[in-house]
Amino acid sequence: MQELSSVRYLSQRVAGLKPSGIRKFFDIAATMDDVISLGIGEPDFTTPRPVLEAGIRSLQNGETHYTSNWGKLELRRAIADNLARLYGVTYNPVDEIIATVGVSEALYLALTAILDPGDEVIIPTPCFVSYQAEVILAGGVPVEIPAKMEDNFQVDPERIRAAITPRTKCIFVGYPNNPTGAVAERETLLEAAKLAEEFDLVLLSDEIYDRLVYGFEHVCLPALDESIKQRTILLGGFSKDYAMTGWRIGYAAGPAELIKGLVRIHQYTIMSAPTTAQDAAIEALRSGEPHVQEMVAEYDRRRKLIVGGLNRLGLTTFEPRGAFYAFPKIAASGMDDETFAETLLREERVAVVPGNAFGPGGEGFVRACYATAYEKIEEALHRMEKFMERHG
Ligand SMILES: Cc1ncc(COP(=O)(O)O)c(C=O)c1O
Structure with a gap:
């Protein structure tokens, strides 16, 4: 009997599109308990x-x-x-x-x-x-x-x-x-x-x-x-x-x-x-201006925490001057970015996004979004420290 699949109806353009590397990790993380997500790029604040x-x-x-x-x-x-x-x-x-x-x-x-x-x-x-x-x-x-x-x-x-x-x-x-x-x-x-x-x-x-x-x-x-x-x-x-x-x-x-x-x-x-x-x-x-300023001040506090923390772990991090992402180089782990993100998620329940999801220029890096609570970033860094003790 002929296999029942409608996939053949999709245009070549659509069939050829790669699924977003961000969603993939988000989907894995959603099946696990106690995950700290530095994955999705959106503010944790509610609209002012x-x-x-x-x-x-x-x-x-x-x-x-x-x-x-x-x-x-x-x-x-x-x-x-x-x-x-x-x-x-x-x-x-x-x-x-x-x-x-x-x-x-x-x-x-x-x-x-x-x-x-x-x-x-x-x-x-x-x-x-x-x-x-x-x-x-x-x-x-x-x-x-x-x-x-x-x-x-x-x-x-x-x-x-x-x-x-x-x-x-x-x-x-x-x-x-x-x-x-x-x-x-x-x-x-x-x-x-x-x-x-x-x-x-x-x-x-x-x-x-x-x-x-x-x-x-x-x-x-x-x-x-x-x-x-x-x-x-x-x-x-x-x-x-x-x-x-x-x-x-x-x-x-x-x-x-x-x-x-x-x-x-x-x-x-x-x-x-x-x-x-x-x-x-x-x-x-x-x-909205005072609210923007308040959020920027809080992001800045988190930015300093995460960039300092990642650099201390040997994950060399460029100083982000805008947006709300840190982009550490993960060479010290000896892993490629996909393996790093997957292993970190499975072993320490911290979700980051492999750099190659952002194009070839991102290979060897991961993205950690700091639009999440200060305490969660502290805990994520603590988990990453344990991870780097094993893999660094
Ligand atoms: C650089 C950049 N452009 C555009 C967008 C899409 O934003 P919007 O919610 O306005 O569609 C995003 C969302 O992550 C983004 O990071």
Whole structure:
């Protein structure tokens, strides 16, 4: 009898996608007791109270309808004002900003809007796990180049130049970086942007962690100069900065002709970002600042604890300047990153993510998210110490 499998119906594009290396470890950890998870990259804080209340009020006021495809103008205005205030970069809220279902949707829209089949996208790795998959889903070809710890995990303009072909359409930039915690250095960013100008490429800048920096400046790519802004799609969001992952709200900002392309896809696939979340996001921009500062101060305390602790265990850790991840090199364990993460989970019930989940540049590292309670990080470090006594 013929085997009953429907897998043959999947498109080659979808069948060829690798499952996310993060989910795999999360699934194993979910079957075990007493696991300390440094695995998933999301704030442990609940959304700040005034933002929650704005969402509740929105529902109670009967705001249960679609909004404009672009998102509420009030939200787009608030986003434009925020970007102007923080970085001095100006966008017209009417046709240069679209509200999306998280940066995840903004990534999908941006890539689908600009890529023709076979177009290449240069992706410095280690990077957020979705970039390569999103490029493939949009019909493009991801071209990965490594960013090195020795270079503070900055994009390497020489490697970018070497990777450019006649098919290159776009260069990805992602700072503050997931998974390394690196923050962009202005000079390197300018050099990368100059290459985009020389070869007439789009710059896609994922700045979702822009507010989570620890005494370092976040450099906003389109704010560098007007000609860079004219070829940049800026992606930003609320998930990380305001502890709003579950609300699903983000945005893309860029030249009107490009953003109109994104809106064309969004209107057919999504219609409009969740109305409740749009109202909550307006409140986040209106009154969220002290809450952001409070969360940043607490992340900073945890950052110092985890980075100091990992380095003491011989797991050399680059000092993260932004986001909420530590990215230790695990060479001292004598294991590769997959084996390290799996053995640590099974033996000590601490979940981290193998660096190769973030692309070839992440091999030999693991990612430990410190958006979890201080005491849990202390206990995780204690368990890792026992682990390294056996394996170091
Ligand atoms: C760098 C980066 N970009 C985008 C996202 C997706 O965020 P959102 O919740 O806005 O879809 C994440 C989430 O982990 C991320 O780390």
